[in-house]
Amino acid sequence: MADLHVELVSAERQVWAGGASRLSVRTVEGEIGVLPGHEPILAVLADGEVRIEATAGESMRVRIGGGFLSVDHDRAVVVAEDVDLEGAAGSASR
Amino acid sequence: MAGQQRVYKQRIGSTKSMQQIFRAMELIATSRIARARQAVTASTPYARAITRAVSAVATYSDADHPLTTERAEVRRSAVVVVTSDRGMAGAYSASVLREAERLVARLREEGREPVLYVVGRKGVAYYRFRRRDLAGQWSGFSESPTYDDARQIGEELVEQFVRSSQPEDGGEPGVDEIHVVSTAFVSMVTQTPQVNRLLPLEVVEGVEPPSSDELLPLYEFEPSGEQVLDALLPRYITSRLHNALLQAAASEHAARQRAMKTAGDNAEDLVKMYTRLANQARQAEITQEITEIVGGADALAASSSS
Numbered sequence: 001m002a003d004l005h006v007e008l009v010s011a012e013r014q015v016w017a018g019g020a021s022r023l024s025v026r027t028v029e030g031e032i033g034v035l036p037g038h039e040p041i042l043a044v045l046a047d048g049e050v051r052i053e054a055t056a057g058e059s060m061r062v063r064i065g066g067g068f069l070s071v072d073h074d075r076a077v078v079v080a081e082d083v084d085l086e087g088a089a090g091s092a093s094r
Numbered sequence: 095m096a097g098q099q100r101v102y103k104q105r106i107g108s109t110k111s112m113q114q115i116f117r118a119m120e121l122i123a124t125s126r127i128a129r130a131r132q133a134v135t136a137s138t139p140y141a142r143a144i145t146r147a148v149s150a151v152a153t154y155s156d157a158d159h160p161l162t163t164e165r166a167e168v169r170r171s172a173v174v175v176v177t178s179d180r181g182m183a184g185a186y187s188a189s190v191l192r193e194a195e196r197l198v199a200r201l202r203e204e205g206r207e208p209v210l211y212v213v214g215r216k217g218v219a220y221y222r223f224r225r226r227d228l229a230g231q232w233s234g235f236s237e238s239p240t241y242d243d244a245r246q247i248g249e250e251l252v253e254q255f256v257r258s259s260q261p262e263d264g265g266e267p268g269v270d271e272i273h274v275v276s277t278a279f280v281s282m283v284t285q286t287p288q289v290n291r292l293l294p295l296e297v298v299e300g301v302e303p304p305s306s307d308e309l310l311p312l313y314e315f316e317p318s319g320e321q322v323l324d325a326l327l328p329r330y331i332t333s334r335l336h337n338a339l340l341q342a343a344a345s346e347h348a349a350r351q352r353a354m355k356t357a358g359d360n361a362e363d364l365v366k367m368y369t370r371l372a373n374q375a376r377q378a379e380i381t382q383e384i385t386e387i388v389g390g391a392d393a394l395a396a397s398s399s400s
Contacts, residue, residue, distance in 0.1 A: 009143055011241035011336060013136035029317050042147055043316035044325040068325060070147050072313070077143045081241075081329075 003055050004036045005075045008062065010083040016060065022053040023076055025069055040072040050078055096379065102372035106365055113361035116354045119182065123351035126237070127282070130344035133238070134279065137340060141333050148295075148330050150313055151323050159320070160256060161327045162295045165270040171206045172229070172254060172269040173197055174247070174292070176276035176342045177217030179236040183346055184353035186277065186285075187216040193287040194275040209254075209269055213247065213339070229254075239343055244336035251335075252328050255293050276338040277345035283352075285345035290338070292331060 003019035024033040026048030034041075045067045053059040065082035152162070175194040177187040194217075198208045211230040212218050218231045230250055235243045257268030272293040277285050315322045 007139065007143070009139040011137060011140050011244075011333065012133070014139040027316055028321075032316075039314055040312060041314045041316060042150060042322050044322055068147065068322070068329075070143065070150070070313070077147075079140060079143045079147070079329075 002036050002074055004034065004038075006052055006054075006078070007076070008050065008052070008078045008080065008083070010080050015062070015080075015083050015085070016052065018057075019055040020052045020059075020076075021055050022051075023078075024051045025078060026050075027069070034069075034071055034076055036074050038071050038074075038076075041069070043069045045069055045078070045080070050080070099372055099375045099379065102368050102375060106368045106372065109361050109364045109368065113358055113365070116358040116361060120351055120354035120358060123347045123354060127344060127347040127351060130238070130340065130347050131279070134337070134340045134344055137241075137333075137336060141337055144326065144330050144333050148323075148326050151315070151319060151326060159323050159327060161252070161293060161331075164294050168206055168270040170209050170267060170269045171201050172209045172211055172251060172272040173201070174211045174251070174272065174274045174276075175213065175217050176274065176338060177212065177214035177220075177236070178342075178346045179215040179233055181216060182353060183350040184356075186346055186349035186353075187214070187220070190275055190277055190287045191217060191220055193289060197273060197275060197289050206270075211247075211251070235339075236346060237343055239336070239339035241332070241336050244339055245332050248328060248332035248335050251292070252331060274335070274338055276342045279341045279344040279348065282348055285348055290334075292334065295327065295330070 003021065004023060006016070006018065006020040006023055007014065008016040022033060022035055024031060025043075026032075026046050027043040028046045029043075031048075032043070045064065047065050048063070050062045050064055051059065052061075062080075063084040064078070064080035065084070067078065067080035069079070070077045173194060175190060177190050181187070194210075198210075201208045209229045210221060210226065212221060212228055213232050214236045215233040218228065218233060221228055230247075232243065232247055251272055254268040255270075255272060271291060274290050274292050275287065276290075278288050279285055
């Protein structure tokens with residue numbers, strides 16, 4: 001199965017980009033998981049955690065303070081406000 | 095006579111120390127341009143993602159959003175002027191202000207009341223000196239604006255804009271359109287002041303038309319097209335403001351670098367000129383002393399021979 005190309009961008013820079021097998025985010029209506037081949041979607045994200053299971057290297061968890069997600073043609077873009085990488089480091093060491 | 099020499103020496107000394115300051119400021123500005131340009135580049139992925147999303151929603155949902163609809167009658171127009179906090183940047187702030195004045199005059203001609211919002215201490219001082227009312231002002235971040243700064247401005251502007259679209263209730267009037275006057279960073283040597291209309295949004299602007307083989311996909315909206323648009327548009331505005339602020343910062347540094355280089359060169363010319371004048375004064379003094387001595391000796395010789 002083709003990989004999902006995920007980009008995580010914050011207002012000031014691109015935080016992460018690469019291939020992933022699975023992405024899960026919290027929208028305002030609840031948690032959703034995105035696998036390769038997902039239908040195109042534009043969703044508003046709530047405060048919460050973004051989990052990216054990268055195909056190469058470690059998977060990553062980031063806390064974001066809202067934003068939105070767009071998925072099309074196996075390309076997912078998470079646009080986040082206030083990306084908190086500290087939370088990600090904490091969860092990795094756990 | 096010796097007094098004149100001392101004056102020249104003093105001037106040379108002070109010009110040289112100013113030259114050092116100019117040189118230091120030029121170097122600082124040069125290093126900051128690079129950082130400011132990086133900030134512009136780093137914010138592009140966000141701007142691109144948000145523009146794409148907004149145009150997707152605008153294309154595939156017939157949601158009519160207050161932020162995108164043109165007002166039938168435009169009575170008050172907000173003008174956001176982006177200037178610098180500090181001077182020493184040549185004509186940077188002056189040219190933005192000139193552009194803003196031109197826009198204000200045009201708006202008045204069209205029978206609209208301009209409402210001024212100013213970013214940067216220089217602009218605030220300019221309008222305060224002329225005793226013009228400012229509807230809002232922000233300063234202290236012109237050299238390295240953050241996203242939060244842009245968000246503050248964006249929130250205020252959107253609030254003003256939305257207020258006017260509500261039916262008249264006797265409250266404070268908002269604005270019907272918003273223009274931004276800022277400096278676009280074209281290259282290291284060219285920065286042009288420009289006027290952009292921020293609201294109502296022209297969503298199609300800046301997006302390349304989708305080619306026939308790569309149409310924008312038919313998105314599913316969650317929770318709904320309108321709510322997605324509600325969440326996206328303020329962010330889109332903030333992102334455009336952020337971009338304008340970052341470009342203005344890069345332009346400010348570039349303008350300052352050029353101004354400081356010119357000032358340094360002028361200081362060098364002045365030092366050269368004063369050195370010549372000082373030398374001339376010294377020679378004149380020596381010549382006069384010799385003349386006096388020779389004259390004195392001649393007078394002595396004449397009086398002893400007679």
